[in-house]
Amino acid sequence: MKRSRELGIPAILMMVGACGIPSVAWADPQDLPIPCADFQYSYAAKPGEAITATDIETNKDAYWVFENGGGNLSCSGTGPFTCAGLTVTVPAPDVVHSPAAPDGKTTVAGTAAALGEQDQFSLTASDASDPAKKCKGTYLFHVTAEGGGWGDPHLTTVDGVHYDFQSAGEFTALRDDKLEIQTRQTAVPTATIPITNAYTGITHCVAVYTAVAARVGSSRVTLQPNPNVEETRKGMELRVNGKLVQLTDAGIVLNASSATSGAAIGGIDGHIRKAADGAIEIIDARGTQLVVTPRFWDGPKVWYLNVNVYQTSATQGTMGVVPEGSWIPALPDGTSLGSMPESIDQRYQDLYEKFADAWRVTDASSLFDYASGSNTATFTLDEWPRNSPQSCDLAGQTSVQPATEAVAQAACAAVTDPVRKADCVFDVMVTGHEGFGKSYETMQRFQPLGTGTWYSPAPPKVDGGQPGNNPGGLGAVFKKWWWLILLLLLIVFLLMRKKSSP
Known part of the structure; x- marks a missing residue:
């Protein structure tokens, strides 16, 4: 038993590993x-x-x-x-x-x-x-790359082209074979005519994102306001495959299901989880992050959204790739609309007629949930945005009042990215709503996973198979109860040592 007296803590740890319990990297996903x-x-x-x-x-x-x-x-x-x-x-x-x-x-x-x-x-x-x-x-x-739309939708495509897209209706923002993101854009009546967009050269009225829907693998996720006006102020409604769900701190796992029967087939489509400051994050099985920043606008009584996408492989949609020699993203069939026309009227026709209608969703392609008696046409306003408008009023609605540039600069002072700051100042000046500055700050604070890291959609497990912070198995048990296991081994070691003593 001389060997027993020579055992020390390193040897005990080796014994732990030999018993099948990982002694290192048990938290490694x-x-x-x-x-x-x-x-x-x-x-x-x-x-x-x-x-x-x-x-x-x-x-x-x-x-x-x-x-x-x-x-x-x-x-x-x-x-x-x-x-x-x-x-x-x-x-x-x-x-x-x-x-x-x-x-x-x-x-x-x-x-x-x-x-x-x-x-x-x-x-x-x-x-x-x-x-x-x-x-x-x-x-x-x-x-992968990143793109998004924010404010009175200022879009940045996944290859970095920044332009305004102010149509009213529901559109495909991004899609590939495993992910599709659709946005609902709602017209905002303003007392003044907005500034001409620097990229497109078009002067037009504005809109905001008011709902988003996504196909994540075999799962369908929607975030949209309650159709009951009395309930709208309480918050946005989150649904998975048409069913209303409550997002808790534990998040929601999107389980893969059969396209025909809807039955679970094993595997995971992704996760939904809370982000800071009320933002909601939807992650697919490849690590693509869709981050939605909702904020309530008390004047017109609407929720408006910023929509950002990180680590996406999608190349089609209003945020899709701009083909070489083109000024806006390609049409769904891959057709390029070519270089920017000299005529402002032709630019308007290309962007707000050909392009907008090509990416406008139909009842068959829509991912949104609708109240009884409504469909995608309910949210479509073909005339919006008006070309070189004389007015941005809407019948039956109160137009929002503008703010001075000084007020807008103060509201957006904390926004550090120069492009987003200019967008923020534009939004506050046109609408008079200083809350845009706060929504930009929330968007700015989000930290994406970033490229160059491994991502796994598998929900981490702890004892009993419940979600936790560990991949599970014996490693999870060891992580949670390591001190008891080591104490037990130490007792055994001391008993053996005592027994072997003369």
Whole structure:
């Protein structure tokens, strides 16, 4: 028993690891407990960005098979201790994955390509002690950017073009094969005619975002006001697949479901969670973040929204990519409207007739929830925005009064980005509503995930399978009860030491 007397704390920790309880990195979301459910990790890169090598940690108690035609990554030796990790770089879509290296690591070569391009590879893991227990890990690399619309909608496309889009109705803002975002824009009657937009050269009336809807995988999420005017002041209504839900601090998991039956099929479409200052964040399975900043405007009694999208691969919509040689994003069929016309009237026709109508949603394509007797036409005002208007009044509505530039500058003083600050000043001057400054500040405070990090849509688990701050399995138990486990091991150690003493 001399060996027992020589054991110390490091040896005890080694014993912990040998018992299958991770002694390090138990909170690492890339540490895979076995048995496990299928999972996906997503890595976002900026267009043209070269990504340095990044480790993917895998569970040491698993046999891994590398599935994409570049060979296998399988364990060898006499025990379940190899295949500890992979080293990868973000590949271009046409990169052929290289075979596994002899040391149990694989390098996937390449750099990020154009916005929207994607690549992925998969691994299948089997439990070392029970090969029947398997799960599949999918690692997705996608080239992303950010865009958004705020105030009297000032839009920034995902490739950085900033322009005003003031139509009234419901439109597709962004979409790709797994995500679609639609916005509802509502006309705002103003006592003065707004300033000419610097980019388009068009003088027109204004609108604001008043609702947003999104298709996130197989889930449909809407954030819109209660159709009952008496209830509007109480807040926006959040629905998932048409059902009213309450967003708590725990957030909401969007479970994947069958398109035909609606039954759960396993997997996760994303999450909805609270952000600071009343903002709401919708995240899809790839880490794309849709952030909505709602604020109530007491004058006209409406909720208005800022809508920002981070780490998106989507390239189509009113916030979509502007084709080379064009002045506004492409039409749904990819057609470019060409360079900016010399004539202001032609610019208006291109932007507010051809372009607006092309991206206007229909009853068939709408993602919104409607009260009985209403549809997308209920929110459409074809004449808006008027071209070179003589008036921005609307029948039956009270026009909002303007503010001076000094008042607007004071309301927007805390906005640091020069483009957004100019937009904020414009909004306050035209509408007289100083609350725009606060909504811009809320938008400014949000910190996105950012590119160059791994994201997993799997909800973290703790004891009993409940959502928590840990991937789950024995690692979660260890994290929560580590001191009891160590105390028990210490007692055992002391008892053994006492027993072995002369």
